[in-house]
Amino acid sequence: MIQAIGLTSNPRKEFPPALDDVSFEARAGRVTALLGVAGAGKTTALRLMLELQQGRGITFFRGRPLHRMAHPSREVGVLLGDVPGHPARSVRGHLRMLCAAAGVPARRADEVLEVVGLVSLRDERLGTLSRGMDRRLGLACTLLADPHTLVLDDPADGLTTRERRWLHGALRAHAAQGGTVLLTTADSKEAARTADHVVTLERGRLIADQDAAEFARTRLRPRVAVRTPHASRLAALLTKQARTAHRSVEVVRESGNRLSVYGSNCADVGEIAFRNGILVHQLADEIGDMGPDTEPDPDSIEPRADEAPQDTYGNAAAVGDRRRRAPRAPKRGDGQAAAGDLAARSEMPRTADGERAGTAVREDFAAGPEEAEDEPSSKADGSRSSASPVDDLPDLPPPISVRPAPSPLRPLRYELRRAAGVGTGFVTVGVVLVVSALTAVMLARIGHTPHARLLVAWPRELPLPPAALGAGLLGAIAFGDEFRHPALAADRGTVPRRLGLLAAKLLVASATALALAVFTVGCDIEVLYLVYGRELAEVPADWLSLSASWIGLVVGCAWAGVLAAGLFRSTTAGLAAVVTVPIVVVPLVQKVVVGPSVRSAAGFPLRLREVLLSQWPFGGERYLAGVARVIGQPVGGAMTLSLTALLCAYLFTTLRGRVR
Structure with a gap:
């Protein structure tokens, strides 16, 4: 179950907090709806519960807060808004990437695709999916790690009636197996039809906490x-x-040619229309809202949840018979609550028309995407109708019986699937090679460029060569899915604050940058040979030290992009950190080291080399001398300083997050 206690968001300047001291429970085996109009604080509540937003209060998921769980994604499945994957990533590739992040077998992706009806679209790109298919993919992401709790923000928004039936049926099936489901909605009709418990928010405060029967x-x-x-x-x-x-009859004029008449019945309204010769296209009994003006007076004092009667607030929803079915065997320990709740409702007295008193009507849940016809418009509007019995709810993926042990290869496997799942990296490498080759040809034609700089296409006028900028961009885009995807952000094993993931990203970025550095020099030499002959394509005599400096520069740029993007949670910030090194940091380092002053640090690389040139085994002093020579260069020293600062900031934020 979920226990949210005292959820309060941080206020912004003179504005009140979007959420103010909200506490509620969502029990296992039941579907709980968080009801409220736009701006009521529903999404803020979910983000505070999932520790995605700063604020006060605490949330327990089966007795433990999220940051105390080793693998939260195996406990909580999250869907906030659209699936924020890369538009060019395939459906199956996206799920396989999340499988690696959650530490579940890759075959799990095919299992959930079959359940949500996306097997035929597994090779489609995320950017081409319709709204309904995107919702199905979002549900597949939440079910991937077989979590006990599902937290969904307005999952039925923008769906057709048929798609809503399927989605609500899948959520009901999860609750029937003992899981906990918490969803938000702005439609009170949907809340009454689909939920067992309704929690109503208004202007950031809890105003009602009721069972669906009491709500109705x-x-x-x-x-x-x-x-x-x-x-x-x-x-x-x-x-x-x-x-x-x-x-006491109230007539409300709604959109188009529709009227809602409160305090009357179909017979009286039809008789009046017939006597006056008025043509009627629809005449139906519904269970509707409390009237057109359900918002309280802004000048009045807004009552708190513990002060206000719970039967005087909120807007309305459609009600009717609950579909009753034989309870399934729960797969989780505390799932008997749903069966007890249904048994208690079965003892409720019947009204004159044979309906359970105060029980909410649910739409028929479709067994899958192949359901025949949508419901009539009157039923979608909330009209009272008898629900046809459905034997079974949609099937869910089989439970994961054996959890794989934690492995150091898990973040590396995730990073490889993330990087290879889209063509952005490959396109970036191709563009860098082409730009570098063209720049080398132009520099050779103009002249006045040292041979070492010519081979890497590094003009004196530019702070960095194309290969270094490309490596920095590849490092910056390494962090993206982690701080945009709630399914990843809920798992401490995949957020940027995890050192295992950081090490995997640095390793992959280093390998990519190394390959880019080698390919760039090779392409430049080949193009120069084809255009100008063998003279410009000769390898310098000190190629070993130049290669070390070149590889160190490209790898350093890639690392700077990774660290800055993970620290500031922004790809733009990562690339900006790479460009800042030669433009800002290098001049500062030069000014500090060799600038005009009483004492100058000129000759520091030579003295450092002398200190390190002691006798090392196996000739190690040569390698140390090479490292000292690279660090002694202005760009190398600035890059080392920047990487040290970024890494220290990264470690500081990691430790601060763990101390909470």
């Missing part, structure tokens, strides 16, 4: 839905008739 009984009332081309005339006649008969 105390906060909804019947109405008559009328569609007629003469809506204004019929509304006036109904109002006049109510005054004459001294009856």
Whole structure:
């Protein structure tokens, strides 16, 4: 179960907090709906619960907060908004990447794809999916690690009636097996149809915490839905008739030619329309909202949850019969709550029309994407109708019986799938090679460029060569899915604060930068040979030290991009850190070392080399001398200083996050 205690967001300047001291529970084996209009604080509540936003309060998932779990993604499945994957990544590749992040076998991706009905679209790109398919993929992401708890932010937004039925059926199936489901919605009808428990928020405060039966009984009332081309005339006649008969009838003009009549019935409304010759296109009994003005007076004092009666607030929803079915055998320990809840409701008295008193009507849950026809529009609007019995809910993926032991290769496997799943890296490498070759040809034609710089296409006017900038960009885009994807952000094993993932990203970035450095020099030499002959394609005599400096520069740029992007959670910040080194840091280092002053540090590389040139075994002094020569260069020293600062900042934020 979920226990949210005192959730309060940090206020912004003079504005009140978006969420103020909200506490509620979501029990296992039940579907809990967090109800509220836009701006009520639903998404803020979920982000505070998942520790994705700074604030006060704490949330326990089966007795433990999220940051105390070794692998939270195996406990909580998260869906916030659209699936934020790379548009060019395939559906199956995206799920396989998440499998590596969650530490589950790659075959799990095919299992959840079959359950959500996306097997035929597994090779499609994420950017080409429709809204309904995106919702199915989002549910597949949440079910991937077989979590006990599902947390979803408005999962049915923008879906058709048929797609909503399937989604709600899948969530009901998860709850029937003992899992916990918490979803947000702005539609009170949807909350009453799909949830066992409804928690209502308004302006960041909790105003009602009710079972669905109580929600339907105390906060909804019947109405008559009328569609007629003469809506204004019929509304006036109904109002006049109510005054004459001294009856409390409220007529609300809605969009188009629709009227909602409260305090009357179909017979009376139909008789008045017939007597006055008014054509009626629709006449149906519904369970509707409390009226057109459910918002409290802004000047009034907003009551707290412990002060206000729970039957005087909120908007309404459609009600009717709950579909009853034989309970499934729970797969989780505390899943008997759902069976007990259904048994308790089965003892409720029936009303005159045979319906359970105060029980909410649910739409028929489709067994899958191949359901035949959508429901009539009257049923979608909340009209009372008898739900046809459905034997089984949609099947869920089989449980993961054996969890693989933690492995140091898990973050490396994830990083390799992330980097190879899209063509961005390959395109970047190709562009860098082409630009570098063209730059080398132009520099050779102009002249006045040293041979060493010519081979790497590094003009004196530019702070960095194309290969170094490309390596920095590849490092900066290494962090992206981690701070955009809630399914990854909920797992401490995959967020940028995890040192295992950082090591994997640095390792992959180093290998990529090394390959880029070698390919760039090789392409430049080949192009120079083809255009100008053997003279410009000769390898310098001190090629070993130059190669070490070149590889160190490219790898350092890649590392700077990785660290800055992970630290600031921004790809732009990562690339900016790479460009800042030669533009800002190098001049500062030169000014400090050899600038005009009483004492100058000129000759520091030579003295450092003399200190390190002691007798080392196996000729190690030669390698130390090479390292000292690289660090002694202005760009090398600035890069070393920047990497040290970024790494220290990264370690500081990691330790601070673990101390919480």
